[in-house]
Amino acid sequence: MxxxxxxxxxxxxxxxxxxxxxxxxxNPATYGETKTLVRSKFRADWVAQNGGYRADQDPIxxxxxxxxxxxxxxxxxxxGLRAPxxxxxxxxxxxCECGQADQTPxxxxxxxxxxxxxxxxxxxxxxxxxTKLWGTAYELRRTASFAASLGERL
Numbered sequence: 001m002x003x004x005x006x007x008x009x010x011x012x013x014x015x016x017x018x019x020x021x022x023x024x025x026x027n028p029a030t031y032g033e034t035k036t037l038v039r040s041k042f043r044a045d046w047v048a049q050n051g052g053y054r055a056d057q058d059p060i061x062x063x064x065x066x067x068x069x070x071x072x073x074x075x076x077x078x079x080g081l082r083a084p085x086x087x088x089x090x091x092x093x094x095x096c097e098c099g100q101a102d103q104t105p106x107x108x109x110x111x112x113x114x115x116x117x118x119x120x121x122x123x124x125x126x127x128x129x130x131t132k133l134w135g136t137a138y139e140l141r142r143t144a145s146f147a148a149s150l151g152e153r154l
Contacts, residue, residue, distance in 0.1 A: 059137035067144040074105040074147060075133050081105065108150065109133075109143065115150060122146045 029037070047053075055061065060068050073079040082103035083094040096103035098114045108115065109132055122142055123132075132143045 059135070059140055062137040063140055063144065067141060070144045070147050071133065071140050074109070074143070077105055079105060081108065105133075109146070118146060118149055 060071055063071065077084050082091050082096065084104075085091040086094040094102040096107055096112055096114075098112050100113065101107045101111060103112075106129055109119075110129055122145070127135075127139070131139050133140075135143075
């Protein structure tokens with residue numbers, strides 16, 4: 001080690017020793033309060049970034065219950081596809097049957113070659129993922145119909 005490196009290491013060690021002698025501030029917040037603060041900060045950041053979510057303006061409420069459930073699962077990724085199931089150790093692989101990518105809602109709705117014919121039938125002009133999952137009630141019904149026709153456990 002060079003002399004300059006040794007000096008730096010000695011200085012860092014001295015700083016740590018000095019810091020350990022300082023009195024530590026007491027933390028008046030409980031675990032629950034800290035958790036609440038972190039959640040609030042996360043929610044505020046998400047609203048600032050995404051413009052917020054208003055349930056009264058979400059067209060999902062205009063769908064039937066089974067369609068709502070299907071769209072919600074696709075939006076959140078909490079469904080019976082391989083990628084989400086791998087996270088909770090139910091399957092061994094995340095790979096789709098097509099072998100090209102992870103089996104995620106995005107892959108199934110947008111890219112999977114196994115479902116290309118159905119996708120063109122449902123969306124002949126092509127539609128982006130945001131419209132399929134967050135569009136009008138008409139678009140959400142189309143997405144729910146497509147997802148139900150796949151035969152996958154969503």
